[in-house]
Amino acid sequence: MSQTKLEFLPSGQTHRGLLNWVIGIMVFLTGMSIVAGIQLGLMAEDWRLSAADSLTVQIIHPKPDQRDQQTKAALAVLNSTPGVASARAMNDGDMSALLAPWIGDTGLIEHLPVPQLVEVKLMPGAAIDLQALEALIVDSAPNAAIDTHEQWLDDLLALAQAAQLIALSVVVMMVVATIATIVFTARSSLLAQQEIVAVVHMLGATDNTIAGAFQQRFWGVGLRGGLIGLGLVALVIGGVYFFSLNVQSAYLPQVTFHATTVIILALLPLVTGFITMLTARRTVKRVLAEMV
Amino acid sequence: MIRFDKVGMRYGQGDEVLSDISFDLAPGSFHFLTGNSGAGKSSLLRLIYLSQQPSRGLIHIMDEPMNAASRDTRVQMRRRIGVVFQNYRLLDHLTTFENVALPLRIKGATEEQVKREVRELLEWVGLANHMHSLPSTLSGGQKQRASIARAVINTPRILLADEPTGNVDSEMAERLMQLFMELNRIGTTMVIATHDPRWVGQYPAPQLHLEAGRMRMIPAAEKAPAIP
Numbered sequence: 440m441s442q443t444k445l446e447f448l449p450s451g452q453t454h455r456g457l458l459n460w461v462i463g464i465m466v467f468l469t470g471m472s473i474v475a476g477i478q479l480g481l482m483a484e485d486w487r488l489s490a491a492d493s494l495t496v497q498i499i500h501p502k503p504d505q506r507d508q509q510t511k512a513a514l515a516v517l518n519s520t521p522g523v524a525s526a527r528a529m530n531d532g533d534m535s536a537l538l539a540p541w542i543g544d545t546g547l548i549e550h551l552p553v554p555q556l557v558e559v560k561l562m563p564g565a566a567i568d569l570q571a572l573e574a575l576i577v578d579s580a581p582n583a584a585i586d587t588h589e590q591w592l593d594d595l596l597a598l599a600q601a602a603q604l605i606a607l608s609v610v611v612m613m614v615v616a617t618i619a620t621i622v623f624t625a626r627s628s629l630l631a632q633q634e635i636v637a638v639v640h641m642l643g644a645t646d647n648t649i650a651g652a653f654q655q656r657f658w659g660v661g662l663r664g665g666l667i668g669l670g671l672v673a674l675v676i677g678g679v680y681f682f683s684l685n686v687q688s689a690y691l692p693q694v695t696f697h698a699t700t701v702i703i704l705a706l707l708p709l710v711t712g713f714i715t716m717l718t719a720r721r722t723v724k725r726v727l728a729e730m731v
Numbered sequence: 732m733i734r735f736d737k738v739g740m741r742y743g744q745g746d747e748v749l750s751d752i753s754f755d756l757a758p759g760s761f762h763f764l765t766g767n768s769g770a771g772k773s774s775l776l777r778l779i780y781l782s783q784q785p786s787r788g789l790i791h792i793m794d795e796p797m798n799a800a801s802r803d804t805r806v807q808m809r810r811r812i813g814v815v816f817q818n819y820r821l822l823d824h825l826t827t828f829e830n831v832a833l834p835l836r837i838k839g840a841t842e843e844q845v846k847r848e849v850r851e852l853l854e855w856v857g858l859a860n861h862m863h864s865l866p867s868t869l870s871g872g873q874k875q876r877a878s879i880a881r882a883v884i885n886t887p888r889i890l891l892a893d894e895p896t897g898n899v900d901s902e903m904a905e906r907l908m909q910l911f912m913e914l915n916r917i918g919t920t921m922v923i924a925t926h927d928p929r930w931v932g933q934y935p936a937p938q939l940h941l942e943a944g945r946m947r948m949i950p951a952a953e954k955a956p957a958i959p
Contacts, residue, residue, distance in 0.1 A: 445836045449824035638820050641782055642881075643810035644837045646802065731784050731805075 447639050448632060448652050458624055459663045462617060466668020466711050467675075469613040470704055474676065476606035477700045483599035490588040494569070496526075496557040500582045509580035510555050516576050517557065522565030529556045617711070618718050621661075625653060625722040636727075646727045654720040661715025665708025672704060732758040732889060732920045733779055738788030740774055747786065748774050750944045756922070758888070761915045763931050764924040765949075766941030772924040775941065776891050779922065780814050781805050793888060810838060813882030813919075817894035819874045821866040821881070827853065827873075828862045831880045838885065852880045856910070872903035879907065883914060890914060892923045896930065908934065 496513055500506040510528050517526035529537070534556070535548050542548070561567065573585045629636060636649055676696070733756040740749040749771045756762060764772050777783040778790060781797060790797045792808055800808070821830045832849045840848075853859050856876040866874055875895060882890060892911065896904035908930060915921045922939070925931065931938060938949040 447822065447825070447833065634820070635822055637782075638822060639833065639837065641780065641809060641814060642834045642837055643806055643885075645806050648837065731782055 445644075445648060445652065447635060447644075448656065449635075458620070458660050459667060461620055462661060462664025462711060462715065463667025463671065465613050465617045465620070466665050466707055467671040469610050469617075470668055470672035470707055471675065472606040472609040472613070473703055473707075474672065474696075474700055476603045476610070477697065477703070479599045479602050479606070481697050483596050486592060486595060490592045492561050492563060494559045494561065494588065495586045496559060496576065496583055497554045497586060498557070498580055498583050499554040501552055505582075506555050509582055510557065512579035513557055513576050513583050516572075516579055517559055520567070520572060520575075522562050522567045524560040524562045524565075526557055526559045529558055614714070618714065621657065621715050621718040622722045625657065625719040626726060628653065628656075629723055629726050637730075640727075640730060646724055649727060650720045650723040653723045654716045657719035658712050658716035662708055662712035664715070665711030668711070669704060669707050672707075732756050732760070732793060733922070734789075734791040735778075736789040736791075738778065738785045738790060740771075740778060740783065741786045748944050749778070749785075749941075749946075752788070752946050754939060754946065754948060756920060758920055759915070759918050761912075761921045761934075761936045762923070763934075763936050763938045764922055764941070765926065765931060765938045768926065770941040771944045772926075772941055773893055775939075775946075776814070776893055776922070776924055779889070780812050780891055781809055810834070810885060811888045813885065813887035813890040815875070815879050815882045815890070815892035815895045817897050819866070819878040821874060821877055823866050826863045826865060827858055827869065827877045830866065830877055831884055834881060834885045848884060849880075852884055853877075856880045872899040875899055875903070875907060879910060883919075887919060889920045889922070892921070894924055894926070896925065896927060904930075 496517070498506050498509045498513060500509060514526050514528060517523050531548065534553055535544065535546075537556075538548055538553070542551075569585060569587060573583075576583045576585070639649060680696075733754075735752045735754050738749065738752040739747050741747045752775065764775065766772050774783065778785055779792070781792070785798065793811065795804065795808065797805070797808070821827075822833070825833070828849055831853060832845045835845045835848060850859070850862070853862055856879060858873060858876055858880065861869060861873060861877075866877070869877065875898065879892075879895070882892075890911070895907055895911070899907065904927075911921055911923060912934070923930075935951045937951045940947050940949050
């Protein structure tokens with residue numbers, strides 16, 4: 440014997456189609472903010488990890504022979520320091536490639552007084568006293584200076600964190616706006632179906648039964664809105680990814696998407712459906728509680 | 732079955748529409764609720780079917796105090812009270828079958844039970860051929876019978892009817908009254924609100940007569956005052 444399904448709300452309410460799109464747009468903006476926040480976090484972590492195991496020694500001297508001599512002395516100190524995995528003086532080709540985004544590939548570098556850079560890789564987890572190392576290097580190469588990348592990395596990480604906070608704020612605002620929209624729509628829907636609700640209430644329907652009918656409707660609306668939003672996010676991300684494949688630039692980071700981003704995006708329609716359903720249920724029950 | 736003790740009722744901050752209403756209706760009794768338009772008949776029915784709270788006084792339905800009853804108690808009580816409205820209050824987007832089936836479905840009956848009982852009842856009220864029709868395609872009398880079928884499908888212990896013969900022709904009105912008498916004979920407590928003196932004269936039932944929000948009981952033998 441099967442229990443009957445209670446359906447008393449009329450099908451086909453015109454505003455629901457519009458609500459699908461309103462929620463879809465909100466989910467799209469939320470999804471884009473989530474992607475931005477997660478990707479920024481991942482990029483910041485990559486920068487931090489790559490900078491943690493490396494440092495640069497600069498030898499700044501106008502005379503090339505003095506510069507070469509000090510470079511050799513600095514390399515000798517570095518190669519004898521425990522914890523240094525490798526130390527390599529960058530050649531003209533490396534320097535040209537490094538400066539090409541700013542001055543182009545014009546051979547101009549040969550006429551510029553650029554410092555000699557020594558790229559130093561540290562062993563993972565090596566505990567090196569950088570002040571003592573700098574003092575040792577400066578003893579044999581007076582125009583040398585160590586750059587641990589800390590200054591620009593800290594600025595970059597602070598910027599990434601600020602951007603993440605903004606993305607998080609956008610997500611919170613979007614969730615609040617979505618809930619407010621659903622509360623408003625659920626109330627309007629209840630008002631539009633006032634006579635039907637009054638009749639089933641009078642026939643002995645419980646608040647849970649009535650709220651259940653509305654929550655079922657709104658679950659569908661939330662799910663559809665979530666899928667629309669996810670589709671728009673996929674379109675934009677696909678477009679950005681396709682565009683990034685065709686652009687080679689030192690300024691643009693390589694676009695890759697972490698599994699976390701993909702999983703969170705995939706869950707968005709379900710989460711939206713749940714939020715929509717629970718908000719509608721709560722709203723309807725609060726309105727019903729005002730009835731005798 | 733239905734007991735009111737000095738019940739008063741007002742809407743919002745307005746004047747009382749019902750004042751000092753006291754009566755006690757026995758189980759299986761049949762009463763007319765009479766009075767002019769605006770005398771408070773519909774308000775009194777609303778109090779009985781628990782869609783309004785009294786401003787003062789005590790209401791007992793089936794020996795249970797209703798003033799401070801929980802929402803669950805009120806829901807359970809509503810399922811045992813059938814109501815026939817003057818304007819039917821059928822849901823326009825549902826077929827006759829679905830409208831009549833609503834109380835059973837709300838109660839959680841099985842589909843088999845719903846089909847069997849609704850068909851049986853629709854045949855009894857002469858609507859078997861209109862089972863799948865929408866209310867908009869039914870005549871006034873057919874709507875009223877569908878409304879009555881919905882009110883009695885749960886075999887209520889109390890049946891309230893608000894001007895049930897107001898929108899139907901005299902032949903149909905007579906048939907409806909016979910239907911109510913039959914329901915009363917099987918034990919349903921009936922309260923029928925009407926301003927039609929024809930029925931009051933024809934059927935020997937006591938009256939709860941309302942005048943300007945106050946009530947007096949008129950025994951079955953006595954005629955109600957002429958309605959202007």
